[in-house]
Amino acid sequence: MTRLFASAALLAFAAACAPSDAPTPAASESGPVLSYTDAFVMEPIGARDMTMGGLTLRVDGGDVTLTGASSPSIGTIEMHTMAMSDGRMQMRQVETFDIADGEALELKRGGNHFMMFDVGEDVVSGETIDITLTLDADGEPMTLVVEADVRAVGD
Numbered sequence: 678m679t680r681l682f683a684s685a686a687l688l689a690f691a692a693a694c695a696p697s698d699a700p701t702p703a704a705s706e707s708g709p710v711l712s713y714t715d716a717f718v719m720e721p722i723g724a725r726d727m728t729m730g731g732l733t734l735r736v737d738g739g740d741v742t743l744t745g746a747s748s749p750s751i752g753t754i755e756m757h758t759m760a761m762s763d764g765r766m767q768m769r770q771v772e773t774f775d776i777a778d779g780e781a782l783e784l785k786r787g788g789n790h791f792m793m794f795d796v797g798e799d800v801v802s803g804e805t806i807d808i809t810l811t812l813d814a815d816g817e818p819m820t821l822v823v824e825a826d827v828r829a830v831g832d
C-alpha cells in the first residue's frame with residue numbers, strides 16, 4: 678500500500694491520473710482524496726452547440742465544495758440543478774455543490790448536471806474530452822482533470 682503525504686493539490690493530480698472507471702483508493706492523512714466514475718458528455722443534437730454532461734464524484738478524507746468546471750473543448754460549463762416546479766422540470770444554475778466526506782455527488786441525465794455552451798466540434802460520440810474540476814477543500818483549492826466519454830443520445 679502506498680502512503681501519501683502530498684498536499685491536497687498533488688493528491689488531486691494523482692486522482693486525475695487514474696482511469697475513469699477505476700476509483701482511486703482513498704489513502705490520505707493530509708486532505709481529501711477525490712475519485713470519479715461515469716464521466717460523460719452528450720454529443721450535441723443536430724447543429725446545436727449546447728449540451729449536458731455529468732459524473733459521479735466521490736470524496737474521502739474531508740468535505741469539499743465543487744466550485745466550477747472548464748474544458749478546452751467547451752466554451753462555458755455551468756452547474757445546474759433539476760427539480761419539479763409547478764408540475765414541470767425546471768433547471769436552475771448554482772454556483773457550488775457541496776460533497777461531504779465519504780459521499781458522492783452524482784451529476785446525470787434527468788438530475789443535477791453540467792450544462793455546456795459553445796460546445797466544440799471535437800465533442801463527437803466515441804471521443805474523450807478533458808474536463809477540469811475546481812474545488813475548495815476547507816479553504817485549500819483543488820483541481821481534478823476528468824476524462825469524459827462523449828456519448829450519443831441512445832448510447
Ligand SMILES: [Cu+2]
Pocket residue numbers: 729757768769790791792
Ligand atoms: Cu441545465
